[in-house]
Amino acid sequence: MDIKTLYLLxxxxxxxxxxxxxxxxxxIGRTGAHVVTIVGVAVxxxxxxxxxxxxxxxxxxxxxxxxxxxxxxxxxxxxxLIDPLTVMMMLxxxxxxxxxxxxxxxxxxxxxxxxxxxxxxxLFTFSMLMLVMSNNFVQLFxxxxxxxxxxxxxxxxxxxxxxxxxxxxxAFLVNRVGDFGFLLGIALIAAYAGSLDYAEVFAKRNELAAxxxxxxxxxxxxxxxxxLFIGAMGKSAQVPLHVWLPDSMxxxxxxxxxxxxxxxxxxxxxxxxxxxxxxxxxxxxxxxVLVIGAITALFMGFLGIIxxxxxxxxxxxxxxxxxxMTVALGVSAYxxxxxxxxxxxxxxxxxxxxAGSVIIGCHHNQxxxxxxxxxxxxxxxxxxxxxxxxxxxxFPFLSGFYSKDSIIxxxxxxxxxxxGFAYFAVVAGVFVTAFYSFRMYFLVFHGAExxxxxxxxxxxxxxxxxxxxxxxxxxxxxxTLPLVLLAIPSVVIGxxxxxxxxxxxxxxxxxxxxxxxxxxxxxxxxxxxxxxxxAMHGLASLPFFLAISGVAxxxxxxxxxxxxxxxxxxxxxxxxTLLDNKYYFxxxxxVFFAGGARLLGRGLWKGGDQALIDGFMVNGSAHLVGWxxxxxxxxxxxxxxxxxxxxxxxxxxxxxxxxxxV
Numbered sequence: 001m002d003i004k005t006l007y008l009l010x011x012x013x014x015x016x017x018x019x020x021x022x023x024x025x026x027x028i029g030r031t032g033a034h035v036v037t038i039v040g041v042a043v044x045x046x047x048x049x050x051x052x053x054x055x056x057x058x059x060x061x062x063x064x065x066x067x068x069x070x071x072x073x074x075x076x077x078x079x080x081l082i083d084p085l086t087v088m089m090m091l092x093x094x095x096x097x098x099x100x101x102x103x104x105x106x107x108x109x110x111x112x113x114x115x116x117x118x119x120x121x122x123l124f125t126f127s128m129l130m131l132v133m134s135n136n137f138v139q140l141f142x143x144x145x146x147x148x149x150x151x152x153x154x155x156x157x158x159x160x161x162x163x164x165x166x167x168x169x170x171a172f173l174v175n176r177v178g179d180f181g182f183l184l185g186i187a188l189i190a191a192y193a194g195s196l197d198y199a200e201v202f203a204k205r206n207e208l209a210a211x212x213x214x215x216x217x218x219x220x221x222x223x224x225x226x227x228l229f230i231g232a233m234g235k236s237a238q239v240p241l242h243v244w245l246p247d248s249m250x251x252x253x254x255x256x257x258x259x260x261x262x263x264x265x266x267x268x269x270x271x272x273x274x275x276x277x278x279x280x281x282x283x284x285x286x287x288x289v290l291v292i293g294a295i296t297a298l299f300m301g302f303l304g305i306i307x308x309x310x311x312x313x314x315x316x317x318x319x320x321x322x323x324x325m326t327v328a329l330g331v332s333a334y335x336x337x338x339x340x341x342x343x344x345x346x347x348x349x350x351x352x353x354x355a356g357s358v359i360i361g362c363h364h365n366q367x368x369x370x371x372x373x374x375x376x377x378x379x380x381x382x383x384x385x386x387x388x389x390x391x392x393x394x395f396p397f398l399s400g401f402y403s404k405d406s407i408i409x410x411x412x413x414x415x416x417x418x419x420g421f422a423y424f425a426v427v428a429g430v431f432v433t434a435f436y437s438f439r440m441y442f443l444v445f446h447g448a449e450x451x452x453x454x455x456x457x458x459x460x461x462x463x464x465x466x467x468x469x470x471x472x473x474x475x476x477x478x479x480t481l482p483l484v485l486l487a488i489p490s491v492v493i494g495x496x497x498x499x500x501x502x503x504x505x506x507x508x509x510x511x512x513x514x515x516x517x518x519x520x521x522x523x524x525x526x527x528x529x530x531x532x533x534x535a536m537h538g539l540a541s542l543p544f545f546l547a548i549s550g551v552a553x554x555x556x557x558x559x560x561x562x563x564x565x566x567x568x569x570x571x572x573x574x575x576x577t578l579l580d581n582k583y584y585f586x587x588x589x590x591v592f593f594a595g596g597a598r599l600l601g602r603g604l605w606k607g608g609d610q611a612l613i614d615g616f617m618v619n620g621s622a623h624l625v626g627w628x629x630x631x632x633x634x635x636x637x638x639x640x641x642x643x644x645x646x647x648x649x650x651x652x653x654x655x656x657x658x659x660x661x662v
Contacts, residue, residue, distance in 0.1 A: 003051075003059070004063075004065070006047050006050055006051055006054075007051065007061065007082060007133070010044050010047045010090060010129055010133065011044070011133065012126075013039075013040040013041070013043040013047070014037070014041050014044050014097070014123070014125040014129070015123070016036075016040055017038075017039065017040025017041065017118075017119075018040070018120070018122035018123040019119075020032075020036040021033040021034075021036055021037050021116075021118045021119040021122065022119030022120075022123070025115030025119065026115070028115075029115075030115060033114060033115035033118045033119070034101070034104070034105050034114075034118050037101055037118040037119070037122040038098070038101045038102065040122055041097050041101050042098055044094045044097075044125070044129070045095055045098055048087065048090040048091050048094050049091070051082060051090065052087045052090070055084055055087045060082060060083045061081070062079070062082070062083075062135050062198075062199060063079055063080065063135070064078070064079040064135075065077075065078050065080065066078040066079075068138070073194055074194065074195070075195075075197075076136075076196065077135075077136055077139070077197065078138075078139055079135040079136055080133045080134070080135055081134065083509070083510040084508060084510050085270075085274065085338065085507055085511065086132055086510075088342060088501075089266075089338075090129065090132060092262050092341075092342050092345045092346075093125065093128050093129060093132065093262050093263060094125070094129070095262075096257070096258065096261050096262035096263075096345055096346070096349045097121070097124075097258060097262065097263075099353070099486055100121060100254045100255075100257055100258045100353070100482070101118070101121065101122075102481065102482050103254055103356070103478065104117065104254045106475060106476045106477075106479040107252065107253060107254055107356055107360065107479060108252060108254070113157060113158075116157075117154075117157060117252065117254075117255075120153050120154050120157070120255075121154070121254065121255060123146075123150050124147065124150040124151070124154065124255075124258060124259075125258075125263070126146075127146035127150055128143065128147055128262075128263040128267070129143075130142060130143040130146065131144055131146075131147065131267055131270075132270055135197065135198055135199070136196050136198060137189060137190075137196040137197075137201075138196050140271065141182070141183070141186060143267075144179070144182065144235065144267060144271075147235075147263060147264045148171075148175045148179070148264070151168075151255075151259055151264050152168045152169075152171060152172045153168070154168075154251050154259070155167050155171050155248045155250060155251040155255070155259075156169075157252055157255070158250070158252070161250065163247075163250050164251070166247070166250075167249075167250040168250075168251075170243070170244050171244035171245075171248055174234060175234045175241075175244065176234075177234060178230055178231050178232070178233050178234015178235060178241050179231055180230075181226075181227045181229075181230025181231050181233075182228060182230065182231020182232075183231075184230075185223075185224050185225075185227030185230075185231065186228075188220065188223060188227065189201055189224060192208055192211060192220060202512075205221075205277050205281060206281075208224070208278075208281075209281040219282065219284075221281045221282045221285070222282040222284045222285050225275070225279050225282045225285035225286075226285050226288055228271065228275060228278075229268075229272060229289055229292075232267075232269070232271055232272055232326075233268065233292065234268075235264060235267045235268040235271075236265050236266070236267065236268030236269055236322050236325075236326065237296075237319055237322055238268075238292050238296045238323065238326055239292060239295050239299065239585075240585060242296060242319055242585075243582070243586055245260070245265065245315060245318065245319055246303075246312055246315045246582070248260075248315070249309065249315050253311065253352060253353070253355065254353070254356065256311060256314075256315070256356075257348070257349045257352035257353050257356070260314070260315065260318040260348055260352060261318075261344070261346075261348040261349035261352065262345040262349065266341050266345065269325045269326070269329065269341050270338065272289070272326075272329045272334075272337075273329065273334045273337060273338050273511060276511050276512045276513065277512040279329075279332075280512055280513060280517075280518065283416060283417075283517070286329075286330050286331070287416050287417040287418045288330075290330025290331060290414075290418045290419065290422050291330070291418040291421065291422065292326060292330075293322075293325070293326025293327035293329065293330055294327050294330075294418070294421055294425035296319060296320070296323030296326065297320050297321075297323025297324050297326075297327060297425050297426055297429045298320075298323070298425035298429050298432070299583070300316055300319035300320045300323060301316065301317070301319075301320040301429050301432035301433055301436065302432060302579060303319075303579055303583075304316035304317055304432075304433075304436035305435060305436045305439065305579070306576065306579050306580060307436075308367050308368055308369055309366050309367060309368075310358060310359065310368050310440060310444065311355050311359075311366060313368075313436060313437075313439075313440045314348070314352055314355055316436070317348070317351070317392060317433065318348060320429060320432075320433060321348070321392075323425075323429075324340060324404060324407050324426060324429070325337045325340050325341055325344070325407075327407060327411055328407045328410060328411075330416065330418070330422065331410050331411055331414035331416060331419060331518065331520050332414075332513050332520060333406070333407065333520050333524075334511045334513065335501060335506075335507055335521065336403065336406045336407055336502060336524075337407075339403045339406065339494075339497070339501050339502055340404065340406075340407060342493070342497075342501075343391070343400055343402070343489075343490075343494050344400070344403070346391075346486055346489040346490045346493065347387075347391035347392055347398075347399065347400055347486075348388075348392070350387070350388035350391075350487055351385065351388040351389065353479070353482055353483055353486065354381055354388060354483055355385075356479070357378065357381040357475040357483065358371065358378065358381060358385075358444055360475050360479065361374065361378050361381065361472040361474065361475060362374070362451055362472050363470075365451070368440060368443040368444055369443070369450065370450050370451055370453050371443060371450060371451055371472075372443060372445075372446070372447045372449050372450045372451070373445070373446065373448060373449035373450075373451075374444055374445050374472050375446060377471065377472040377473060377474065378445075378472060378473070378475070380474060380475075380480040380483060380484065381475065381480065381483065382445050383487075384480075384483040384486070384487040385441065385444075385445070386441065386445075387487045387490055387491055388486075388487065388490055389437045389438060389440075389441050391490045391491065392433060392437050393430070393433050393434040393438070393547045393551070394430060394433075394547055395544075395547065396535040396538040396539050396544060397491075397495065397535045398490065398494065399490055399491065399492065399494030399495070400490075400494065401494065401535065401538060402494035402531065402535075403498075404430075405534070405541070406498070406502060408423070408426050408427060408543055409520075409527070410521070410524060411426055411520070413520040413523040414519075414520050415519075416518075427542065427543065428546075430543045430546045430547050430550070431547070431549060431550045432550070433547075434546070434547040434548070434549070434550025434551050435550035435551075435553055437550075438554040439554040439557070439558055442554060442555060442558045446559055447558065447559050451470075451472055452470065494531075495531045495532075495535075498534070499528075499530070499531060502524065502525075503524070503528050
């Protein structure tokens, strides 16, 4: 098979499955819908593996497949850039997506929108693949907006629930704010570089770095990078554009795993990494990225501590881990950022799908306060969730350890403005992550059984129960098989890939780092002596002791002395209220932005529509015509002598004017 055909097969196979399931879902039935979409994603994964092998052999590709538009000197193309960064993303996206597709067979078994859901998740996979394979900003923006659109459809999949409609609208609007910045960044590139192809723009990077943005007076590269990163703040849910992500839990659990693990939220991390040649030329932009990531990593982790919904705990852990990736980007440790992206994709998908398995086993109850003791009822879900939790907290030898510890060391080696605060945030975040992760683990799988105390659930009533028994139960094999397959890379992939990805020449020219100005990667390379040595050293490191302390404290609080957390909550009620209201970001947005929009809308309605258009232009012109008609009407009396007088007066006036001119 021709290599270009193979490249096309990667995104088009899921698209074909999405179209078949979406357009002909009733014709092919439920089984047909999941078969065509799973086959499509499996073909995409197989093609990605073949492309990976080709790239490993040293064959890269950067070419145009189709010219969409030419305007003056600007050409807009559809094209692919196939290099190690691309194939890493292709493998992660297709593998996690395949696991989610298989899992969905069991999770959505009784849902009336079965075919529609499979169509959406395959379309989501296609959109993300088009994004990561692009070689130009036009195609990048197409994929960027496509994942946003499909996420809107998926978050609001259960559209009869008002909370789902609110959540998908919120996600859509918040992402539009970030996308406005992203579009400005692309516009600046088009205006000053005269091209939207990555290679051509990167070739002009030094010229662009010497320019100044004419309107603001900012250095052009700083303006471009900050605008691009604002787009990443929306997609990758960084403060303050993070508010949509926790509410996206209103969608079915499989899409929560796909959005939060391998697709939409990682798009911003991938984009900044791809733009490393530009970001390396602006320390101001890097510091901005660093501080935003540090705030997200620490303060979003705090919110995970007080959540009772099992999916929301995992959602806030996603926010925190995205903050870690962003911090790595800020210190120019781009390989570490995408390395953590990869390891996080596996264990976060595992945790979300594990949470979904628990929800099914507990008959669609999501409140951890009404679980407990599930270990003996759900052994496969228990052990895989434990492995995912250990990977999340960075336990030595597991995949999360290698990427998370590397981020902490890179921040420690950085001298950029904000690196001191960032180091404190990522180190403190280790304890916070361990505490809320194992709070969830202990409340769900250990302790007293509380499942019989669960109140009636609206979702349970709406979508039915998968099983009739009141006791928890292990999920069917279509759910547990993806858990096992995701648990394997969650445990081992970091150990086997850290050396080539971080300290070898894996990424090559795909990532550009100025090691003189930004030395963290060079420092880590000098300190690295193998994955085994790193893990052994990790057993005596500060992050390890903080993680163990977090686990021990959660065990003590929630298994031995559950009265203590309740007493602490009462003692620090103002702080609890602050966290419970999510730092009032939502309230601020509702009052300031939504309220401001309502005031503006009311002002435009009252002052613009009613007063100006209806009152002055429409009714005013009618009144003017009526007034003028009233004056003219007085001259139309019907009396002949008045008309004769008018005629004589007119002739006299005309003759006077004519004689004066002569």
